[in-house]
Amino acid sequence: MISRNQIKFVKSLQQKKYRILNKSFVVESTKNVLEILSSSYDISYIFATSSWINSNKISSTLEINEVTKNDLKRISGQKTASEVLAVVKMPEFQKIFDFSGVNIALDNIKDPGNFGTIIRICDWFGIKNIYCSKNSVDLYNPKVVQSTMGSISRVNVFYTDLTQMINSLDDSVMVYASVMNGHEIQDCKLSENSLIVFGNESHGISQEVLNLTNEKITIIKKGNAESLNVSVSVGIILNKFCN
Amino acid sequence: MISRNQIKFVKSLQQKKYRILNKSFVVESTKNVLEILSSSYDISYIFATSSWINSNKISSTLEINEVTKNDLKRISGQKTASEVLAVVKMPEFQKIFDFSGVNIALDNIKDPGNFGTIIRICDWFGIKNIYCSKNSVDLYNPKVVQSTMGSISRVNVFYTDLTQMINSLDDSVMVYASVMNGHEIQDCKLSENSLIVFGNESHGISQEVLNLTNEKITIIKKGNAESLNVSVSVGIILNKFCN
Numbered sequence: 001m002i003s004r005n006q007i008k009f010v011k012s013l014q015q016k017k018y019r020i021l022n023k024s025f026v027v028e029s030t031k032n033v034l035e036i037l038s039s040s041y042d043i044s045y046i047f048a049t050s051s052w053i054n055s056n057k058i059s060s061t062l063e064i065n066e067v068t069k070n071d072l073k074r075i076s077g078q079k080t081a082s083e084v085l086a087v088v089k090m091p092e093f094q095k096i097f098d099f100s101g102v103n104i105a106l107d108n109i110k111d112p113g114n115f116g117t118i119i120r121i122c123d124w125f126g127i128k129n130i131y132c133s134k135n136s137v138d139l140y141n142p143k144v145v146q147s148t149m150g151s152i153s154r155v156n157v158f159y160t161d162l163t164q165m166i167n168s169l170d171d172s173v174m175v176y177a178s179v180m181n182g183h184e185i186q187d188c189k190l191s192e193n194s195l196i197v198f199g200n201e202s203h204g205i206s207q208e209v210l211n212l213t214n215e216k217i218t219i220i221k222k223g224n225a226e227s228l229n230v231s232v233s234v235g236i237i238l239n240k241f242c243n
Numbered sequence: 244m245i246s247r248n249q250i251k252f253v254k255s256l257q258q259k260k261y262r263i264l265n266k267s268f269v270v271e272s273t274k275n276v277l278e279i280l281s282s283s284y285d286i287s288y289i290f291a292t293s294s295w296i297n298s299n300k301i302s303s304t305l306e307i308n309e310v311t312k313n314d315l316k317r318i319s320g321q322k323t324a325s326e327v328l329a330v331v332k333m334p335e336f337q338k339i340f341d342f343s344g345v346n347i348a349l350d351n352i353k354d355p356g357n358f359g360t361i362i363r364i365c366d367w368f369g370i371k372n373i374y375c376s377k378n379s380v381d382l383y384n385p386k387v388v389q390s391t392m393g394s395i396s397r398v399n400v401f402y403t404d405l406t407q408m409i410n411s412l413d414d415s416v417m418v419y420a421s422v423m424n425g426h427e428i429q430d431c432k433l434s435e436n437s438l439i440v441f442g443n444e445s446h447g448i449s450q451e452v453l454n455l456t457n458e459k460i461t462i463i464k465k466g467n468a469e470s471l472n473v474s475v476s477v478g479i480i481l482n483k484f485c486n
Contacts, residue, residue: 031469113356117472126466151468186486220486223369225394226274229360232478235471239479243429243463 002047002067002075010047010075010087016138023090025140027152029082030056035150042089047072052083077142090140093156097165098129099173099193102241105131105162107209108200109230112137116147117231118198123151125242130155131195133162133209162197166212169195175213177205178233182216190241198230245290245310245318253290253318253330259381266333268383270395272325273299278393285332290315295326320385333383336399340408341372342416342436345484348374348405350452351443352473355380359390360474361441366394368485373398374438376405376452405440409455412438418456420448421476425459433484441473 012018013026024044027036030052036043037060046064048056049072053064072081104127109115115137122130137144139157148155166175174191178198190196197213199205205213219228219236228236255261256269267287270279273295279286280303289307291299292315296307315324347370352358358380365373380387382400391398409418417434421441433439440456442448448456462471462479471479 117475120468121471121475123466123468124462124464124471149469154467219367219482221367222485223366224397225363225366226392228364228367228478229474231472232360232364232475235475235479236482239462239482242465 002065002071006045006065007071007075010045010085013087014077014142016141019090019138019140024087025090025145026077026142027086027088027145028076028078028084028142029146030084032146032148032150032152033084033086036086036088036153039153041091041153043086044089045087046084047075047086048084056084078146093158095158099169099195101193102127102190102238103129103131103193103195104234104238105133105165105195105197106136107133107162107197107205108203109136109198111201111230112141112143113147114201114229114231115139115141116144116149116152118234119144119148119155119157120151121231121235121238123148123154125238127238127242128154128156130157131162131165132157132159133206134159162209163212166195166209174215177210177213177216178237179204179210179216179218180227182218184220185217185237185240186220188215188217188240194241196237196241198234201230245308245314249288249290249308250314250318253288253328256330257320257385259384262333262381262383267330268333268388269320269385270329270331270388271319271321271327271385272389273327275388275391275393275395276327276329279329279331279396282396284334284396286329287332288330289327290318290329291327299327321389336401338401340411342412342438344436345370345433345481346372346374346436346438347477347481348376348408348438348440348452349379350376350405350440350448351446352379352441354444354473355384355386356390357444357472357474358382358384359387359392359395361477362387362391362398362400363394364474364478364481366391366397368481370481370485371397371399373400374405374408375400375402376449377402405452406455409438409452417458420453420456420459421480422447422453422459422461423470425461427463428460428480428483429463431458431460437484439480439484441477444473
């Protein structure tokens with residue numbers, strides 16, 4: 001069962017202001033919900049069809065609200081509603097600014113699909129922390145959550161003033177900028193502790209942040225495409241430097 | 244001006260059956276349209292706002308139909324209509340099965356955004372031909388075209404029976420499968436002439452095709468994500484083997 005108030009509440013979480021107000025966000029699809037269930041995240045509600053409940057034996061003390069497919073259609077933010085939807089409390093990320101190893105910063109990333117995919121890539125390569133400029137897309141945007149494919153519960157995302165943060169780093173951390181005209185990554189060796197900055201999909205890294213980086217790095221181009229998708233660039237660069 | 248019939252015609256091209264019937268597809272956004280204009284593709288119509296026409300001096304003999312933003316909204320397949328839309332004739336790809344160098348095959352890729360991004364990646368790394376299984380997403384799906392960011396005019400895409408094609412390859416071409424449990428790409432050296440197969444987003448490569456491959460290859464995983472997005476995998480693997 002789902003009440004009118006619950007429907008209104010879940011639908012409101014499609015909007016950032018209500019997510020902030022309620023410190024809650026929505027997770028959809030079996031993969032994402034199962035990952036959240038196996039994490040330390042605090043879940044307020046799960047709404048699922050009877051067939052989902054029967055085929056996913058959840059060993060959680062949490063009560064699952066059995067609803068119809070039509071109910072899920074009404075509360076889903078996806079084009080095609082899944083058979084399960086969870087309302088999850090936003091975790092309190094502890095601001096640990098630990099820059100040992102390879103770290104990444106995102107300057108004004110706007111596309112939710114790109115951001116979710118980047119979180120998934122970081123989870124693949126074992127990167128725990130992502131530092132985002134404050135104007136980057138919201139972590140709890142439903143499309144971001146969806147594109148993380150469950151990795152959202154294993155990567156910490158901090159929104160911060162990147163210029164202030166980079167200025168405060170100690171000398172042991174080298175800051176790299178992923179750009180179109182830098183040193184080819186094949187020839188680069190990163191410093192042991194490094195922060196790699198990736199920029200906005202259309203405009204790249206802001207000049208302010210770029211001025212603070214120590215070295216520009218670039219993926220070798222052999223053909224004619226003007227650029228690569230930012231999440232693909234993150235994947236290629238992390239594969240090069242995380243191994 | 245745009246006539247009622249033109250509106251009906253352009254909108255019909257959102258559907259595959261009408262694209263095939265009319266051997267035409269739609270290209271939207273400045274970047275994509277400018278790339279098509281500078282290619283050898285045959286353009287039937289361009290619809291653009293006066294401000295777009297004024298700021299993009301096109302040296303083409305083609306007449307540009309000046310329309311309002313509202314007209315573009317009516318014919319656009321995008322969530323947010325661009326200021327320009329072109330109707331383009333499907334080219335006749337010459338079936339040249341040339342497998343020198345690195346080549347890729349896609350087995351049942353379904354997501355249009357992934358496919359478009361893969362075409363863009365191939366264009367970045369100078370790969371000219373992509374071989375797709377016949378059940379893969381349509382090249383002229385508007386979301387595919389959009390995600391190629393203009394690279395669609397520089398990469399040839401062939402839909403073919405992959406098992407037949409692989410069976411017909413001569414021994415100089417080695418066939419690799421991108422999977423979860425293969426040899427780590429860091430330790431691999433591809434054969435001079437190679438075909439790398441990537442599989443469906445959820446189910447990977449079909450068993451039939453997998454059985455015909457010579458070697459399984461895998462991107463090293465350090466963390467916990469279950470998988471990588473297929474376009475990110477293509478990017479990482481091509482970066483490794485195209486340099």
